[in-house]
Structure formats: structure tokens, C-alpha cells
Amino acid sequence: MAHPLHHAQSSARRFGGEPEDYQAIHDWFDATKEHMAFFTHRAVRHNTMGIFEAERLFGTAIINSAGRTVPVRFIGEQHVKEDCRGRIPSLADWLSRIQPAPWMANGHIDNHPNPIIGDPAAAWRDAVAKQETNMGLADWLAMKSMEQEAA
Template sequence: MAHPYHHALSSVKKWGGAVEDYLEIHSWYDQSKELIADFRHRALRHHAQGIWQSEAIFGPTITLSTGRIIPTRWVGEQHVREDLGFIPSFADWVKAIRPEPWMGRTEKIEAQVDPHMAPPIVEVA
């Protein structure tokens, strides 16, 4: 797996500037390695919605140390393409997750918490 530093070097080669201009964004994409230290960490942010999320966090553009302004999306798209070869959707990741029984277990709490669904209280005098 590429390190964020190497992704940042690739960004410098593409758009100029310095490694430090890109390192925070590339590190954000790979921060999920703290949860799982193999390629599955990518399911959290390496997809189209993750690219949009990075734009919401880092802003629509970044200003490089050279003064050049580039879209944050470009950096995210570059990162995901370098790791996966294309930009998947989140649905692409979900389709690859094998459902397990525990994932669908839910307790029916509606009658316990919704006063409109609970049986009426009958007062005995």
C-alpha cells in the first residue's frame, strides 16, 4: 500500500507545489488504517462519496505553496485512482460485504418507547 507521503509526491509531480501542500489530505484518506491495517480500510473513504467528504472537510480548493489553486477533488480522485485504479461508489464496496446474521438483528423497541403504540394504561379504582 502506498504511504500518504508517496501520494503527496505524486501530487507534486502532477500539479507542483510541495509535499506539505497535499500531505494532510492524503493522510485523511488513509487515516482509516488505524481501524484495520490492510486494504479493507479503504471501504471507509476510498469512493466517490469519500471524495465529496474530503472536499467538505478541506474546502473546495487548496492553495499550493506556489500560489496555484487546485480543486481538492483532484487530490482525492488521484489518491483513490492510484490505490484502486478507478473511483468506485460506496455501493460498490457494500456489494462486496458478505452479510452476516448479526448485522440484521434488531430489537423491536417501538412499542416500548412510542407512547402512541403502547397499550393504553387502565386505571383500577
């Protein structure tokens, strides 16, 4: 399916109520599209673990607008099956297909963090570009300050 709305409409047909009753759950499953607008975004939540995570987040069940109690697990399984050709893969099914890259394997503890040299904003932009941080500038500067105080 192309859009969480289509999943919500499918849920309403299947379990009763209105699409709005289910929209938040389907939006959550597809939120990983924000980071990768390709079908592989599904590896994060379109699996057995994602279904149980949805249940922890949204509760065991919702009560739809028709007054029917619908288990969140039913909704999650419906979503995953609609996107994965009728099957519910495990997280291992997705992860086993990842092509390992060197940065994934070798941990690194940096006991000597680099001090900021020159323009702090430029140093932060460089760290973001190198994928060394995903913090905003203010948080990154606060962290650097703490590192310097602890050194």
C-alpha cells in the same frame, strides 16, 4: 501505494507545490488504516462519497505553496485512482461485496438496560470485549448512571 507520503509526492509532481501542501488530505484518506491495516480499509473513504467528504472537510480547493489553486476533488480522485488500479469505485461497489453477518441485520432496542453488578471497571471491560461499547470507562459509567436515573 504504500503510504500517504507517496500520494502527497505524487500530488506535488502532478499539481505543483510541495508534498506538505497535500499531506493532510492524503493522511485523511488513509486514516482508516488505524482500524484495519489491510487494503479493505479503503472501503470507508476510497470511493465517490469519500472524495466528496474530503471536499466538505478540506474545502473546495487548497492553494499550494506555488500559489496554484487545486480543487480538493482533483486530489481525492488522484488518491483513489492510485490505490484502486485507476478506477474510482462508488460506495455501493465496496458495500455490495460485504458478506452479511447476523449482527448487521436485526436491530435491537434495549428498553431494559442492565445495571452494573459487582466491579464497575470489570463490567466495563466485559462490555468492551463484547463490542457493546467503545466508550472510555468514565463516559460508560456516566451513561449507566443516566440509565439508572431514568429507570
